[in-house]
Amino acid sequence: MRLLGILLLSLTPFLLGLEYRIGLKKRRDFLRLFKEFIIFVKEQIRFCGREREEIFTLALNDPRFNTSIFKRLDIALKNGESITKIFDDNIDIRLKPKEIYEINAFIIDLGKSDTEGQIAHCDYYISVFEQGEKKFIEAYSAKSKLSLGLSLSLAAAMFIIMI
Amino acid sequence: MDKKILVERFENLLDYLPERIKMPLFALNPELKASVQEIRLRAGRPLTLTMSGSQFFVCKGGTYMLPRADSYFVTPADLNDCFLKLCRHSVYSHNGELCEGYISLANGHRAGVCGKVVLRDEKIETIRDISSINLRIAKEIPHCADEILRYYNGGGILICGGPGTGKTTLLRDACRQLASGRVGNCKKVAVVDSRGEIAAVCGGVPYTDMGSTADIITGVPKAKGIEMALRTLFPDVIAFDELGDMSEVAAVTQSFNSGVTVITTAHIGSLNDIAKRPPVSALLKTGAIEWVVVCRKGFNYTVKRAIEFDESERTVSV
Numbered sequence: 001m002r003l004l005g006i007l008l009l010s011l012t013p014f015l016l017g018l019e020y021r022i023g024l025k026k027r028r029d030f031l032r033l034f035k036e037f038i039i040f041v042k043e044q045i046r047f048c049g050r051e052r053e054e055i056f057t058l059a060l061n062d063p064r065f066n067t068s069i070f071k072r073l074d075i076a077l078k079n080g081e082s083i084t085k086i087f088d089d090n091i092d093i094r095l096k097p098k099e100i101y102e103i104n105a106f107i108i109d110l111g112k113s114d115t116e117g118q119i120a121h122c123d124y125y126i127s128v129f130e131q132g133e134k135k136f137i138e139a140y141s142a143k144s145k146l147s148l149g150l151s152l153s154l155a156a157a158m159f160i161i162m163i
Numbered sequence: 164m165d166k167k168i169l170v171e172r173f174e175n176l177l178d179y180l181p182e183r184i185k186m187p188l189f190a191l192n193p194e195l196k197a198s199v200q201e202i203r204l205r206a207g208r209p210l211t212l213t214m215s216g217s218q219f220f221v222c223k224g225g226t227y228m229l230p231r232a233d234s235y236f237v238t239p240a241d242l243n244d245c246f247l248k249l250c251r252h253s254v255y256s257h258n259g260e261l262c263e264g265y266i267s268l269a270n271g272h273r274a275g276v277c278g279k280v281v282l283r284d285e286k287i288e289t290i291r292d293i294s295s296i297n298l299r300i301a302k303e304i305p306h307c308a309d310e311i312l313r314y315y316n317g318g319g320i321l322i323c324g325g326p327g328t329g330k331t332t333l334l335r336d337a338c339r340q341l342a343s344g345r346v347g348n349c350k351k352v353a354v355v356d357s358r359g360e361i362a363a364v365c366g367g368v369p370y371t372d373m374g375s376t377a378d379i380i381t382g383v384p385k386a387k388g389i390e391m392a393l394r395t396l397f398p399d400v401i402a403f404d405e406l407g408d409m410s411e412v413a414a415v416t417q418s419f420n421s422g423v424t425v426i427t428t429a430h431i432g433s434l435n436d437i438a439k440r441p442p443v444s445a446l447l448k449t450g451a452i453e454w455v456v457v458c459r460k461g462f463n464y465t466v467k468r469a470i471e472f473d474e475s476e477r478t479v480s481v
Contacts, residue, residue: 051253111252114289118255 003163010159017151023094024140030069030093031136034103035129037065042122045115052111053078069093073107083107102128169197169302175270176202176298181244184210187221187235195226202298206242209234216327216460246293249274254289259382262287263358271301271363271370301363303371304329304462308336311456311466312346318453319415319425321406321446321469323433328458330428331404335361335371337426338402342374349376353398355388356381361404389414393421402426412445419451433457 037059044055056074059065072086087093087100095103106125113121173196177185180202187210188202201213209230210221219226223233249266250257257266266274275297278290311320311333320337322330338361341350354377356362362369362379369379378396380388385403389411392401401418403411406429415425429443437444446452447469458464 045255049256049258051251051256053251053253111250111254112247113254113291114258114261115255 006159006162009162010155013154013158014151017147017154020147020151024143026093027095027099028133028136028140030095031099031129031133033064033067035126035133037070038106038122038126038129040065041110042119042126045118045122049115077107099132102132166193166197169300172270172272172300172302173197173199176268176272176300179245179248179268179274179298180204181241184235184237184241184245187223188212191221191226200300200302202300203295204237204242204245204298205295206237206239206293208237210237242293242296245296246276249276249296258289260359261290264290265358267359267363267365269365269370271365273299273301273360273363275299301371302332303335304332305336305339305372307462308333308340311337311454311464312340314454314466315341315346316453317424319419319451319469320427320454320456321443321452322426322428322456322458322464323431323443324428324456324458324464325430325432325460328460329462329464330430330458331360332462333456333458333464334402334404334426334428335373338377338400339372339374341400342377344375349374350399351397352377352400352402353392353396354379355383355385355392355401355403357383357385357388357403361402386410386414389418393418393423398423400424400426404428405430406442406446409442409445412442412449415446415451416449419449425451 040059040062041055044050044058050058056070056077060070060074069086069090073083075081076083076086083104084100087095087103102125106121109121111118170193174189177188180188184204195212195214198214199212200216203211203213203218205211212219212221212226214226217228219228220230220234222231222235224231247254249268254261260266261276264276266276268274276290276293277295277297278293280290281288307329311322322333322337324330338352338354340346342352343349352374354361354373356364356379359365359381361371362373362377362381363371364379364381369377373379378392378398380391383391385407389401389403392398401415401423402425404427406412406415406427415427418425427446429440429446431437431440431443437447447455452469455467455469456464457467
């Protein structure tokens with residue numbers, strides 16, 4: 001029993017480190033997905049001239065975007081609710097304040113100008129998210145390895161100390 | 164039109180307005196609501212309503228013919244909010260209409276938009292910095308064209324009159340009746356609705372009753388639309404609003420020579436002004452028009468034979 005307790009306690013830092021890695025991965029995947037979403041929106045505006053609400057409804061029919069966050073975004077837009085609150089309340093994907101700000105800024109100005117203006121708006125945010133993605137990938141690989149190494153070391157140290 | 168329907172149409176339009184402006188309009192009594200023709204928003208100026216062709220200012224105490232200290236003023240932010248609601252937050256998807264100065268709304272209403280026009284290569288690219296919006300309430304008056312159609316025997320009809328005299332309303336009802344079998348069999352009526360004022364098509368659906376056998380072409384110049392209708396729709400009747408230039412007269416001549424009846428409208432004050440409008444006098448010379456309807460304010464109209472301009476006339480009030 002003592003051994004089991006020590007094992008479980010030792011595993012805790014490792015599990016925390018694993019959770020941190022998974023959180024980073026989810027954040028990375030969401031930012032990539034949102035960039036794809038902006039590309040989707042741009043195509044709908046450029047080639048179909050669909051209204052904003054229609055674009056969101058169409059996006060939800062796409063398996064890539066049929067997720068709870070996009071559904072909540074759709075509802076928030078229809079009801080005039082806060083976009084930032086969706087991400088503040090979301091414990092599954094923890095975005096940084098700067099990332100939430102960029103998403104909010106993209107959506108708030110969506111539909112406010114003519115076709116050319118909207119395509120430029122989408123292009124700007126595609127490049128913002130691409131640059132963000134590059135920086136994130138560099139940081140992710142470093143942080144991910146570091147967190148794995150640290151958590152394993154801490155787990156081993158705790159095991160040795162307690163045993 | 165039923166008063167309840169008119170009030171409902173007025174209240175439908177209020178959804179496009181910011182709350183600050185919506186509330187005083189919602190509080191108006193039903194008689195006033197039923198008589199409103201337009202809601203006009205102008206940046207930095209009082210909110211006005213058009214009723215019976217006159218302007219009334221909306222104030223805290225009611226509506227008055229002159230502005231007062233307690234008039235409701237429209238701010239640029241109100242205009243911007245209204246504009247985004249009219250475009251359903253998708254300005255880009257209404258660019259074509261904006262270049263013509265209007266936005267088509269559900270239920271057949273239209274919003275005329277004024278602002279700073281952006282030109283590119285001498286063509287209108289878009290409108291921005293909206294300075295005023297005119298929300299025009301769509302109204303149909305069924306059977307207003309009854310008296311005109313009493314004379315109909317396949318000959319063309321020209322409906323003339325000044326602004327706000329009901330020319331488009333008469334044209335719309337004439338098309339509806341012809342396409343509904345109220346004048347003989349149902350006629351195949353091709354409506355060339357360049358500016359969306361006749362059939363109020365929104366999302367492919369006409370929001371006014373155009374009858375069962377009407378085909379509606381929207382967004383195309385009238386002369387081109389008439390040509391398209393002749394070639395592809397094989398109509399019995401072609402209808403379009405506001406005869407403009409000689410290209411349209413040429414298209415009408417082609418229709419007439421193909422055995423198709425034409426019903427159209429023209430901006431002229433009286434038959435004496437025909438000579439001042441070369442396209443109108445050229446149209447009458449083609450022989451395509453058998454009856455001329457002259458409309459006056461208060462929805463009075465007179466029907467006259469085009470060729471003879473004789474005593475064969477009736478004055479009708481609707």
